[in-house]
Amino acid sequence: MPENPPLVEAEKISKNYLLGKTVVAAVKEVSLSVARGAFTVISGPSGSGKSTLLHVLGCLDKATSGMLRIAGENVSALGDHELSLFRARKLGFIFQSFNLIPVLTALENVEYPMRINKVPHKESKERAREMLESVGLSEYIHHRPTEMSGGQCQRVAIGRALIMKPDLVLADEPTANLDSATGELIMELMHELKRKMGTAFVISTHDPMVAAQAEQRIMMRDGKLQANA
Amino acid sequence: MQNLLLALRNIGRNKRRSLVTILAIAVSCGGLALFGGYASWMFRAVEEQTVGSYGHLQIYRKDYYDKGTGNPAAYAIDDYDKIKKLLEEDPVLKPKLDLVTGQILFNGMVTSAKTQSASTFAGLGVFPSEDYHLTEWNPYGITRANELKENANYFSGTPELADDDITGCSVGLGLAKVLRLDEKPEKTPASSPAQPTAASDPPKAPASDGVDLNFLTSQTGPKESDPGDKQSLDLLVSPPNGGMPNATTITVRKLMPRATKEMEDTLIKLHIKHASELLFRGQPLHVTAVIVLLKSTDDTDMAMARVQKLIDDHHLNLEQKRWEEIRPFFPRMKRMIALIFDFVFVLLVVMVSFLIYNTQSAGIMERLGEIGTLRAIGVTRISLWRLLVLEGLMLGLLGGLLGMVFAILGDRLCQVIHIVYIPPTVTFYAKLEVLVLRNPVVLLQAFVGGLLCAIVSSALPARKAARMEIVEALRHS
Numbered sequence: 001m002p003e004n005p006p007l008v009e010a011e012k013i014s015k016n017y018l019l020g021k022t023v024v025a026a027v028k029e030v031s032l033s034v035a036r037g038a039f040t041v042i043s044g045p046s047g048s049g050k051s052t053l054l055h056v057l058g059c060l061d062k063a064t065s066g067m068l069r070i071a072g073e074n075v076s077a078l079g080d081h082e083l084s085l086f087r088a089r090k091l092g093f094i095f096q097s098f099n100l101i102p103v104l105t106a107l108e109n110v111e112y113p114m115r116i117n118k119v120p121h122k123e124s125k126e127r128a129r130e131m132l133e134s135v136g137l138s139e140y141i142h143h144r145p146t147e148m149s150g151g152q153c154q155r156v157a158i159g160r161a162l163i164m165k166p167d168l169v170l171a172d173e174p175t176a177n178l179d180s181a182t183g184e185l186i187m188e189l190m191h192e193l194k195r196k197m198g199t200a201f202v203i204s205t206h207d208p209m210v211a212a213q214a215e216q217r218i219m220m221r222d223g224k225l226q227a228n229a
Numbered sequence: 230m231q232n233l234l235l236a237l238r239n240i241g242r243n244k245r246r247s248l249v250t251i252l253a254i255a256v257s258c259g260g261l262a263l264f265g266g267y268a269s270w271m272f273r274a275v276e277e278q279t280v281g282s283y284g285h286l287q288i289y290r291k292d293y294y295d296k297g298t299g300n301p302a303a304y305a306i307d308d309y310d311k312i313k314k315l316l317e318e319d320p321v322l323k324p325k326l327d328l329v330t331g332q333i334l335f336n337g338m339v340t341s342a343k344t345q346s347a348s349t350f351a352g353l354g355v356f357p358s359e360d361y362h363l364t365e366w367n368p369y370g371i372t373r374a375n376e377l378k379e380n381a382n383y384f385s386g387t388p389e390l391a392d393d394d395i396t397g398c399s400v401g402l403g404l405a406k407v408l409r410l411d412e413k414p415e416k417t418p419a420s421s422p423a424q425p426t427a428a429s430d431p432p433k434a435p436a437s438d439g440v441d442l443n444f445l446t447s448q449t450g451p452k453e454s455d456p457g458d459k460q461s462l463d464l465l466v467s468p469p470n471g472g473m474p475n476a477t478t479i480t481v482r483k484l485m486p487r488a489t490k491e492m493e494d495t496l497i498k499l500h501i502k503h504a505s506e507l508l509f510r511g512q513p514l515h516v517t518a519v520i521v522l523l524k525s526t527d528d529t530d531m532a533m534a535r536v537q538k539l540i541d542d543h544h545l546n547l548e549q550k551r552w553e554e555i556r557p558f559f560p561r562m563k564r565m566i567a568l569i570f571d572f573v574f575v576l577l578v579v580m581v582s583f584l585i586y587n588t589q590s591a592g593i594m595e596r597l598g599e600i601g602t603l604r605a606i607g608v609t610r611i612s613l614w615r616l617l618v619l620e621g622l623m624l625g626l627l628g629g630l631l632g633m634v635f636a637i638l639g640d641r642l643c644q645v646i647h648i649v650y651i652p653p654t655v656t657f658y659a660k661l662e663v664l665v666l667r668n669p670v671v672l673l674q675a676f677v678g679g680l681l682c683a684i685v686s687s688a689l690p691a692r693k694a695a696r697m698e699i700v701e702a703l704r705h706s
Contacts, residue, residue, distance in 0.1 A: 060605055060699045081609050097706045099602040103238035108231075115231045116607045118516020160606070 003195065005072065005085050005198050007167055008034035008057060026052040028223040034200055034216065039191070041214035042204045049223040051172060054204040058091055058170040060081045060161035062096070071167045088116045092161030092199070094171035097151040100145040100160070106132055106152075107141040110159040117164060131159040135189060157182070162193055171203040175210055187213055216221035238617040240627075243592065247624065250588040254628025257577040258679040259635030264573060265661035265671030266567045266640060273369045274652075274659065275563075276526060278488055279556045281364045284520035285529050286326075286536060288549045293517065301334040301509045305515035306547070312519050314542065321535050322521075325528045327366065331357035331516030333504045337474075339497060344409040351380065351462065351495040354504025354516075357390035363522055370667065372660040379649050379658040384488045390482065395500045395618035397482040398462070402656070403494030405484040408462065457493075464497070466507055476509050486657040493656050497676075578678065580686035581628075582686035589621050590690040599695050601702030614688075614695040621687020622680065629679035633672050640665035 002152045015027040027049045034040050034057075042050040055061040056068065059075050071090050078086060092113075093099075100109045107128050114124035132141050135155040145153050153176060161169045171190070175183030187210060194201055205211060219226040240247045262544040290304040297304035306312065313329045316322055333354035340347040357669045367373060375384035389399040398411060460481045465474045479499055480652070523532055529551055540547050593600065603613055628694050640663050648661040663670055694702075 055700050058605070081611075082693070084604065084607050084609040086607065091606050093602075093606075095602070095703070095706060097598070099598065099605075099703075099706050101599060101602070103235065103242065108234075112231070113606050116612075228670070 004036070006033035007036045007038070007071060007200070008032070009055065009067075009069040011067045013053070013056055013063045013068060014047075015056055015061065016064045026223055027056065027063070030220075030223075031066075032218060032225065034168070034202060036200055037194065037198045038200045038216050039194060039214060040200070040202045040216040040218065041111065041211050041220045042202065042220060043206065043211045044166075044226070045222035046206075050204045050218075050220045052223075053203065053218075053220065054170055054172055057168075057202055058093060059087050073153070087162065090167050092164065092166040092169040094154070094157050094161050094169060094174045094211040096148070096173035096176045098145065098157045098177070100153055100156055102145050106137055106148065106156045107144045109145070109156055110163050112159060113164050125225045127163060128159070131163050132156070134193070135159045138156060149182075150178050150210055151185065154178060154182075154186050158186070158189060158193065162197060162199060165197060166199060168200045168202065171201060173205055173207075174203060175207050180209070183207065232616050232619055233623075236616060236623050239592065239596075239620050240623055242680055243595075245249055246588055246591065249407075249606055250584055250624050251628040251631060253584050254625060254679050254683065255631035255635055257581045258629050258675040259639065260631025260632075260667055261574060261577055261678060262632065262636035262671050262675035263639045263663050264570060265674060266636065266665035266668060267661075268570055269664040269668045269671055270371065270662045272563055273568060273664065274371055274662075275559050276552075277367055277369060277371060277373075279559055280522065280526065280656075281366045282488060282553050283555050284330075284363060284522045285526060285551050285552050286521040286533060287552075287555060288519040288521065288536065288540075288547050289517065291546045291548050294548065294550055297517070300467075300469060302466075302515070302518045305333065305469065305509070305517050306519065307333075307509075307513060307515050309514055309516045309519060312545070313520070315539060316519070316521060316536070319535065319539060319675065322532060325523050325525070326521065326531055327524045328359060328362055328520070328522040330356050330363060330520050330522070331501060331514075332360075332518045332520060333501055333515060334506070334517045335466055335504065335508055337464055339404070339408065340463045340465070341408045341410065342461070342463065345517075346408045348404060348407045348464070350404060350464070350494070350497045351492075352466070352497045352504055353496060354501035355390065355498060356501050357388075357392045357394075360390065360498075361388070363520065366522060368525065369664070371662060371664070373647020373658050374659060377658050377660055381469070383484075383657060387483055389485055390498060390500060392500075394480075394482065395503050396478070396480050398479040398497050398499040399483045399485045400462070401487050401493040401496040402484055403490065404497065405481075407494070410481060410484060411460070411577060429592040438540045447516050462497070464507065468509060468510075475510060479503070482618070488655060490656060542671050578682050580613050581679065581682045585621055585624060585683050585686040586690060588624065589617065593617065593694045595681065597694075597697070597702045598704075598706030600697065601699050601704075604697075604702065610695040614691045617691030617694055618684060621683045621691070624687075625680045628677040628683070632679060633676055635661075636665045636672060636675065639663060 007229055010030060010032050010035060012029040014029050016027065017024045017026055029054060030204055042053060044050045052061065056063050063076060066076070067074065073086065075083065075086060101112065104112065110128040111124045111133050114127065129141060132138055135158055137152060137155050140148055140152060144158070148156070174188055178186060190201060191213070193199065211217060288307050293301070293304035313331070316329045317326065331588045335352045336354060337350060338347060374380050390397055400408070414566040425682065459677050462481060463476060463478050465476045467474050487496055501516070502514065509515045521532060521536065523529060533549060533551055536549050578687070643661055643663050648662065649658045651657065652659050
């Protein structure tokens with residue numbers, strides 16, 4: 001075993017979809033690795049398979065073939081229930097449309113992953129409050145998503161993704177629904193939290209501004225890995 | 230707790246849809262509870278009326294029930310006091326007993342000298358005060374016929390019979406019409422020579438093989454002085470052991486409605502000592518049935534077993550019947566109402582289930598992206614299923630609680646608006662009641678029914694949502 005094994009090890013990952021009677025290969029034998037604490041960007045044109053790869057890496061979708069190991073766990077072998085628990089403990093997600101629970105306040109949204117992980121109520125409330133402070137939303141803790149701007153919602157989503165101190169955060173087009181100034185602020189925040197918490201980020205994006213900040217850049221085209229730099 | 234909060238807030242998302250669903254559940258649960266309360270009232274009213282006439286158990290001489298109806302007196306029990314004492318002093322039965330009394334049933338011919346009319350009749354000899362106690366049995370507190378102003382014509386005024394009025398009788402309304410009796414007969418004054426000297430000491434009739442005119446005369450002073458008195462009736466009965474008929478004259482105290490038309494057209498109720506003397510002249514008191522009234526109907530099985538043991542242990546030539554056997558109408562009616570209730574229950578369950586299914590399915594379809602998010606951040610399938618079913622359960626809970634309020638209001642409303650009607654097979658008014666508060670089991674049944682409906686009908690869309698592919702669900706964000 002190497003001394004510092006990578007956080008993510010993917011070997012010949014393929015993902016096929018059945019479209020009617022046609023098999024569509026969205027990802028074709030992709031192998032890659034992501035180091036702990038790395039800031040990785042997956043980019044490529046629409047339909048290149050970057051979102052599919054992100055979903056597979058985030059254990060939201062199972063690869064048709066290949067092996068995926070995250071934080072030393074062979075997730076390819078896990079069942080749905082175990083994968084859910086794994087996601088809850090080890091992974092965080094940031095979505096393009098923020099995907100906050102609209103009936104919960106900012107505080108409750110950030111608290112939710114801790115509820116899933118059965119963190120005691122008092123502790124979870126305190127930690128959620130601190131997290132919202134660290135993303136600059138201490139005045140919005142009791143606001144619901146509909147009462148906040150897109151940037152504020154994405155900050156809450158980042159707080160939610162990081163609250164369990166996951167090893168890996170996967171972000172799907174996190175700046176796509178934001179204006180460029182807000183997008184830059186969000187990226188700054190993600191960098192800051194990455195530095196503070198040592199969390200690895202894998203981001204799928206079209207945005208050159210985001211891609212330019214990558215420590216590791218993965219280019220996808222037609223489901224294949226074109227470049228891994 | 231978080232799930233409960235989330236479920237409640239999700240219900241509040243589409244307020245109008247949730248409100249319509251909650252109202253539909255409430256109306257269904259409330260309607261079911263009200264119908265259950267109405268059925269419960271019917272069961273208890275019929276039970277109260279039947280037990281109030283026949284007691285919980287009737288003890289007869291063996292074979293009376295099968296063969297004795299043609300000549301009941303032939304199967305009379307001649308040691309009534311001994312049996313009554315045996316029952317009343319039994320340590321097992323004693324705490325459960327309300328009353329032990331006797332009745333004598335017989336048939337004969339009745340004539341009215343004044344109106345020159347005659348008819349066959351069914352005579353029922355009772356101990357007046359004990360019979361009154363029997364008819365007053367009402368453990369459920371339902372409104373009795375004699376409490377209604379609509380029945381005041383029948384139940385107000387002179388008591389039907391009196392312990393100290395040996396010759397008094399009450400006549401069924403139908404029979405009174407046949408005999409063309411006054412609608413409101415007034416009781417012959419107590420000082421009337423028609424009264425025997427003491428209730429416990431009825432005049433003895435001399436033995437005779439022919440029509441007992443002396444006995445007739447001794448009982449009915451007014452008949453001699455006023456043979457055309459409209460309040461007097463002459464009864465003619467065959468002695469149980471054959472021979473010439475016995476006769477007596479009785480005084481009509483009251484005309485009464487009866488529980489059934491048949492009884493109303495035939496029944497004459499009179500003092501048991503007079504009836505026994507008429508049939509068994511010069512002999513000790515006879516009864517055709519020993520009536521056992523319990524404090525609670527729930528003890529009927531126990532009492533029946535105990536009475537049977539006493540019969541067996543003392544080698545008594547007796548048999549017993551419970552009230553549902555004596556009046557098989559009750560179990561049949563109960564079964565019919567239960568079937569109607571089941572039918573309505575199924576209809577409402579199907580309707581409410583479809584409604585909740587529809588509400589839940591629509592709610593889930595609108596939140597597929599959110600469901601995908603929950604799954605992505607680590608909510609397991611079973612936890613998500615529980616959350617969605619909890620939403621259905623909350624709808625059922627709110628609807629069920631509101632339904633209970635509706636049912637209680639319906640119960641109170643029925644009490645206030647005073648709906649009276651003449652039920653089938655009964656000849657006097659009854660007040661419509663729904664025993665919801667007095668029989669909370671119906672509330673509980675309707676409430677639990679609503680909850681089960683909610684759980685079952687939300688389980689299916691919840692299962693479908695929980696089994697969705699996460700990526701597929703996230704596409705709806």
